[in-house]
Amino acid sequence: METLRERKKQRTRDALVRSALELFTTQGYERTTVDEIAGAVEVSQRTFFRYFAGKEEVAFAVQEMTEAHFVAAVRARPAHEAPMEALRQAVLDGWDAIRETVESAVPVELYLRMYRTIESTPALLAAHLRRSAATEETIARLLAEREGVDVDTDPRPRLAVAVFGGVIRVTERQWSTGDDFSLLAMRQLTASHLDQVGSALIGNWRVT
Incomplete structure (x- = not known):
């Protein structure tokens, strides 16, 4: 207690x-x-x-909590899920829990405003990218463990996480400069962008 x-x-x-x-x-x-x-x-x-x-540490205190929650959510995904699906479901299925994590520390509206501050402050943006890289390495090693591969000889865990992390960064930037500044809008944008990964990577973009 x-x-x-x-x-x-x-x-x-x-x-x-x-x-x-x-x-x-x-x-x-x-x-x-x-x-x-x-x-x-x-x-x-x-x-x-x-x-x-x-x-810097206090600026990212709430994000650190949400990142830790996401890593735990990835670890808890069913073993039969493919790596990219596990990442997708971890972020989307865990959205309500992430909101609760944020609200346990600060109002969600303040957390969302801080996103914009990070994007517009060079020192914070650099720190955010550095922290993201460290989190992505943690997740890559977690995926490798899930799939029974060696992360240092098999590039697929890091490739999958690099693609996923890129989608999240594109989502954050688009959302932070958009008109709908809500957590629901971020979730919808995240889902939409993740759904487009396959066609963006292997599809033909030209309209004939």
Whole structure:
């Protein structure tokens, strides 16, 4: 059972995340200081650093939770599913759970606004791509384990994840610059783009 001390620490951490994301999305990542984030929660800078190594870590705190959930969802997919189908179903079937994960820390609307901030902030976008690469490697190794192949000699796990990761990045960029800025719109766009992968890779695009 979670103790009172543990609940208090979690509330402080969540408050720091909300404070940081609000400041990042309203006044900009570069212009926001750790002192401002801590001050908004009425804690010291020292307290902030008990929870986070710096601004980048707190900026991606909620995304880290959703990424961990996705990796767990891939691991839980039925063994008979082909790799690309397992990835597709993990992200689409787990959408409601991902929403609950986000809402446990911050309002979904704030999480979605942070997506746009990441896309428009070079330092955050670079960090996002670096983090995505690390997550993709984790998933490639997971797929290799599922399929009983050696990830270091068989390129297929990394190829599958590279294609999937590319679809997700295209989806994020299109969604973040579109008019419908909802989680449902992101899910629908993700499903639509994943459905087009086969024809995009092997089909003929020319209209005769």
